[in-house]
Amino acid sequence: MQNILSKISAFLIIFLAVLAEPTSAQDNNLTLAKADSLFQHQRYSDAFVLYEQLLVQDQHYSPQMLLKMAYIKEGLRDYTGAMYYLHLFYTKEPSRSTLKKMEELAQAHRLYGYEYSDLQFFKTQFSKHYMHILELMLLAAVITVTIMLFQWRRGFRFSSSFKAGFILYLLFILYYINFLNLGDAGIIKNNHVAIMSAPSAGADWITTATQGHKVPITGEQDIWYEIKWRGEKAYIRKSNLLELP
Template identity: 35%
Template sequence: MIDRIKVRLFLGILFSCFFGSLMAQNTDLAEGDSLFLEQKYTEAYDKYRALFQNDQASAAMLLKMAFIQDGLGNYTEALYFLDKYYRMSADRNVVGKIGELSEANDLSGYSYDDTDYFLALLEKYQLHFTLLLSAIMIMLSVYIFQKSKDKEKPIAAGIIQLIVILCLFAVLNMKAPPKAIVVSNNTLLRSGPSAGAEPIDMLSKGHKVKVLKRDEVWTQILWDGREVYVRNGKLRLI
């Protein structure tokens, strides 16, 4: 009896914390949206940024953050949030704005192809795909179990289940390759992960680059077909 009370108490606390956090998030978002509508953009951005830092961003919120930063002339931040928005929403309409900003500032790395769109769709509907494939897998498992009890060998069902498992694995693990935006002007690219390595090129802020690997100090990126290194503080991962 005591154990049951403890379990119920624990579940009650867990649900209270979850819904309390959700309500607080909705309150902060509503306050931010209200400030945005009142054109108090700086105050709205502060509300949005706090939510973003806590991994509580919505697609609409990211678009508003990009709008605010674009209005302030911070094109690097605007591109960052627009790219995050595209990855979350798979909204191709935003690609034109990204292209406009990148061309106006002579920046590279902002081309989007069908693979990028597919990965964005996958990220947007990952939960839906996961639930659907999991449900199919469970139904197939029950079917195979019943057939096995009847001394039958449902080979076709077993093959389909294997395919479903592989699809589920792909949905859970397939992600866009890591990329980053250069956030500082006069960012020096070097041939190796060392301050004494040969300088290769110098970039202005705003370029988007493909990340190959990263340690505590240096990030290896792909630039102009070459593998080069840049200090971590000069990049912002997307």
């Protein structure tokens, strides 16, 4: 009897979840439409509150919404926020025009860290197909290993050139896994931020940075991030850095 009741309960939970999903999506669409209306009427602060709710709480957004959020933040002179949402947009819709916008904004406000190379642009474009290609290569490797084991048990011996070629293929997969690693980065989100030479408040002071600068993150220790500041190793408190996804 208890087993039957548990199955019925599980079925009801799944059924209610399925019913609730379209309702949630409809609510999100209504919220987005309301936010867009507020944006069109230049009620930017009110629109941003709804956009942020959709992005953070509901994980519901469109690329155009991210651009509008960046526009609002730029208008408020919150360049950390502007660059953050432009970066999110760029990860969804990579384009040179977005890179140019970030570079122009960085140059206009003397922000450091927004120089992009052709290789980085290529990696971002290629990342759309990264997982599919990796899955195919791993599947091919698994199938090859399975066939090799089957043949080996039957007494077949593979040539040295075949073994060397397969090892090179595996090494290429390892290279491919790391090829698109652009590294972690963050944007300084506060003004008057101390950049230190070591992860300690008593360490040597390097400089004081303002918000908006983008820095590579190379490690972390307690409440500190290890970063690269103008090519040199430095440290910044985690509370002062907005990590990019």
